[in-house]
Amino acid sequence: MVAGLVALTPAAFADHSEVTITPAPGSGAPGCEETAEGCYIPKEATVDVGGKVIFSNTDTAAHTFTAGTAADGPSGVFDSSLVIAGSSYEWTATTVGDFPYYCMVHPWMKGLIVVQEAGAEEHDDEHDDGMTEEHMDDASATGMLSDGTEVSVWTSTPTSGEKMEISVEFHGAEHVNHDIMVTQNSEEVLNDIGAHHHDGKGMHTTAPLSSSDPVEITITFQGYGIDDPKTGPIGEVVVFSNVVPEFGTIAMMILAVAIISIVAVTAKLRVIPRF
Structure with a gap:
């Protein structure tokens, strides 16, 4: 076992006041969960507290953006209900934390939203x-x-x-x-x-x-x-x-x-x- 000495590098600051999430093309059929990109793009999104998350359905099939997991069901944090192709749903993050979500129609679709304090990375820098x-x-x-x-x-x-x-x-x-x-x-x-x-x-x-x-x-x-x-x-x-x-x-x-x-x-x- 080897131990060494390191110095932490500053985190790069990025604006996380708004993020847009879209379903992967063709995600209405299984297979996207096995790709590196996942079924929601980005599959892990970061937003500041008070920031806006836009779920934009650019796919041809209808989807939901539902907080929770397919195994445990909806958590109640947010739920878009059924969003038809070409429509969108917005959610404002109010609490720091990690929020998994999925599609109730296509349960293999899952993603993660990470909510952080506004300016957290800038502060670290x-x-x-x-x-x-x-x-x-x-x-x-x-x-x-x-x-x-x-x-x-x-x-x-x-x-x-x-x-x-x-x-x-x-x-x-x-x-x-x-x-x-x-x-x-x-x-x-x-x-x-x-x-x-x-x-x-x-x-x-x-x-x-x-x-x-x-x-x-x-x-x-x-x-x-x-x-x-x-x-x-x-x-x-x-x-x-x-x-x-x-x-x-x-x-x-x-x-x-x-x-x-x-x-x-x-x-x-x-x-x-x-x-």
């Missing part, structure tokens, strides 16, 4: 630039799950009286579910249960810290996917802890059900500024 210029002592480190997925954390410098920002990335993974707990001197400053990142990347913020001492970050992997059963090495734990602050050593432990692996990385990282 500004945050990363600012941290690069203003916090040269910030550090990042990487562990690995048993399935080979690298897990990276990137933190702002812990400062007494200030909140600490922590970016988490599961490299190359989508629809990641995990818990994250952060402690400082055995005091819990963050406990986020059931976090979900559709692109494998997320930002977490602690409560104001009581000191500038190092923190311990515990990430518990809860599986890939939106619906149950989820997949992957569920229950594995990755722990990032500054065990020798004066040398900037970060120890990463991956705990499996039957196997405990400890990976130590020593580098010139300064999660805590040197005095």
Whole structure:
């Protein structure tokens, strides 16, 4: 098992105030679900809270755009009813989250709408630039799950009286579910249960810290996917802890059900500024 050091790159900002979704041509017959494009185009759409989703039926068959899944039925979040060819239906997103949907007439057709806070990617971009210029002592480190997925954390410098920002990335993974707990001197400053990142990347913020001492970050992997059963090495734990602050050593432990692996990385990282 190999662990390395990485830096997270800023997310590119894009306007997600409006998105148009269309059915794939000929999706009234099975087969589109086996293509890379899927039965709804795009098969995964992103929109800001308050943004507009336009379901435009450009196909020759009538379709519905119904929140939920074919297995569990409608969720009630939105339902276009039957939209005939050439017509459209609009829905305004009001809540952050992932919303699967399907066609009640053709249940093999399914898609996903990801609703995010307005300007979320723009905020990440500004945050990363600012941290690069203003916090040269910030550090990042990487562990690995048993399935080979690298897990990276990137933190702002812990400062007494200030909140600490922590970016988490599961490299190359989508629809990641995990818990994250952060402690400082055995005091819990963050406990986020059931976090979900559709692109494998997320930002977490602690409560104001009581000191500038190092923190311990515990990430518990809860599986890939939106619906149950989820997949992957569920229950594995990755722990990032500054065990020798004066040398900037970060120890990463991956705990499996039957196997405990400890990976130590020593580098010139300064999660805590040197005095």
